[in-house]
Amino acid sequence: MVQVNDIEWSTTEKELARKAFDQAYKREINALIETVREQASTITKLDEIWQLHDFLSARRHQIDGKYDYRYSVLIFVFAQLVREGWLHIEDLKGLEVDKIAKVSALTRM
Amino acid sequence: MVQVNDIEWSTTEKELARKAFDQAYKREINALIETVREQASTITKLDEIWQLHDFLSARRHQIDGKYDYRYSVLIFVFAQLVREGWLHIEDLKGLEVDKIAKVSALTRM
Numbered sequence: 001m002v003q004v005n006d007i008e009w010s011t012t013e014k015e016l017a018r019k020a021f022d023q024a025y026k027r028e029i030n031a032l033i034e035t036v037r038e039q040a041s042t043i044t045k046l047d048e049i050w051q052l053h054d055f056l057s058a059r060r061h062q063i064d065g066k067y068d069y070r071y072s073v074l075i076f077v078f079a080q081l082v083r084e085g086w087l088h089i090e091d092l093k094g095l096e097v098d099k100i101a102k103v104s105a106l107t108r109m
Numbered sequence: 110m111v112q113v114n115d116i117e118w119s120t121t122e123k124e125l126a127r128k129a130f131d132q133a134y135k136r137e138i139n140a141l142i143e144t145v146r147e148q149a150s151t152i153t154k155l156d157e158i159w160q161l162h163d164f165l166s167a168r169r170h171q172i173d174g175k176y177d178y179r180y181s182v183l184i185f186v187f188a189q190l191v192r193e194g195w196l197h198i199e200d201l202k203g204l205e206v207d208k209i210a211k212v213s214a215l216t217r218m
Contacts, residue, residue, distance in 0.1 A: 029155045036158055040149030046138045049145055053169055056162040 007099065009071050016094045017074060024087040025067055032059060075099065079106030116208065118180050125203045126183060133196040134176055141168060184208065188215030 009017065039052055068077055081087035082103060089107075092100050118126065148161055177186055190196035191212060198216075201209050 033152055033155070033158060036161070037149050037152060040146050043142055043146060046142070049138075049141060049165065050169060052145070053162070053165040056158065056165065060159060060162055 007071070007075065007102075009074075013095050013099070014071075016092070017071075017078075018069070020078070020087060020091045021067070021069055021074075023091060024081040028063070028081075028084075028086045032063075075102050076106060078103045079109075082107045116180070116184065116211075118183075122204050122208070123180075125201070126180075126187075127178070129187070129196060129200045130176070130178055130183075132200060133190040137172070137190075137193075137195045141172075184211050185215060187212045188218075191216045 036052070036056070039048075039055070043049055043052065066077065066080065078087060078092065079102075082089060089100065089104060092103060145161070145165070148157075148164070152158055152161065175186065175189065187196060187201065188211075191198060198209065198213060201212060
């Protein structure tokens, strides 16, 4: 089990973490906007409208839940974002090596 | 109070009513598709994605509830569709004069 509850974050690390977090968020949102615009532009049937609605319901729920900036869960959040491709391990450069190792280990779970 | 529960529909009227109903539905759906495509094409922010989602949630609920093809409620449905502009009184031409009068009276309520 990876221990993450008692991790300390220095001021510099906090700034860096916030930046990485925001960057991942921006990437995911931009991709979502792109997808919605593309999907919507091809809609010709009511079914496709409701498919778009279902898709947005799911994405809203996922995004609301996922971007949780609490230091107690941040390692897990980062691991998920790396797994999904919104964050790259290199974006975390500057964090303690141990933290990066933890994120890295979690992405492989 | 307009009495509509015991209205009889002839076979010809049923065919005509179905056609008018489907036409209104088609008009509303096409307008919705157009709106969604337009709205989506201008999206640049996450807020606007969730606005689209809220809009679709509301429209889905309205449309699901509104297009109720039961002869016991059809006069009310037609009145609402006329009020909203998806159906024109002329689309009902061929129904008994009394039915058209009822729809017409209800649209003014």
